[in-house]
Amino acid sequence: MHALLTHPACWLTLTLLAYLVGLSMHKRCQRSAWSHPLIIAVALLLPLLWLSGISYPQYFDSARPIHLLLAPATVALAVPLYANLAHARSMLKPLLIALVVGGLCGITSALLIGQLFGLPREALLSLAPKSVTTPIAMALSGQLGGNVSLSAAVVIVTGVIGALSASPLMRWLGIRDEAMQGFAIGLSSHGIGMTRAFQISTRVGAFSGLGMSLNGIFTSLVLPLLMMVWPL
Structure with a gap:
């Protein structure tokens, strides 16, 4: 057996x-x-x-x-995004602002909550990349000294929470623009949230894929620098 x-x-x-x-x-x-x-x-x-x-x-x-x-599946997201390219270009400035604010909030919120509960350094480093897709989170966690297995689990939990709460939260906040909905879902809850976004509409899914991809790049660049100055 x-x-x-x-x-x-x-x-x-x-x-x-x-x-x-x-x-x-x-x-x-x-x-x-x-x-x-x-x-x-x-x-x-x-x-x-x-x-x-x-x-x-x-x-x-x-x-x-x-x-x-996951790699070819992520690349395939370029197809629906290409169909919405003109819309994305018209919103470039607000999307970049949302990326910086949302990406930093995703990292710092995990670190602050972890420190509030007295979690050790390894756990904090594992929680920090919670809002990016699993391969990126695992790579960052491993390089920074976190627990790769814990990071994978936290990423899944984050995605599931995002998928469950996305639609009710958008209705409660009164956010009706599909591009804004999708970008927020992808930025905060990566691929799992994105699958839910595509069920809402193709445009929501396309902008969700954009948010997920850009946040993966942003977090990969910013997190190692932030950890150099963050008091752990």
Whole structure:
């Protein structure tokens, strides 16, 4: 049994099956935010990982082929964005302001809340890149001395919260512009929030992809510099 559980094909297969189950349940629930396929897949896989005693690094190595697909999937976001290129150019200045303010808030809020609860340095460094997509967050966390596994988990939780709260929060704030909605979702809740954004409309999804991509670049450049002066 142990040999089977440690075989790379085992967890790759289980991950794909869990996502297919989540996708089926998501459709049955009329694509509501709380039934996001990723939420269901994680809920199915966590007990299996805990019972089997498989560590996250072992699991990640087994599911690496799925991780590698993130790069071409991200590049494919250029297609809907190209269709909205003129709109994006007309909003360049406010989008850049939103990027700087939102990107810094994403980093500093995690650090301040972590310090408020007395978390150690390693945990703080793991929380700081919570609002960027998983590969970037893991790379930054590893380079800065954080816990890569914790960063991956925090990124997923951040994305799920963003996907669940995006539509109600936008309605409550009275934000109706689809470009603004999408950019905010992508900037704060990366790929998981972006999947929810595409369910709202193609334009919301396109600007969500733009927000996710730009925040990944911004955080990669700013976070290492900020950590040089932040009192940890």
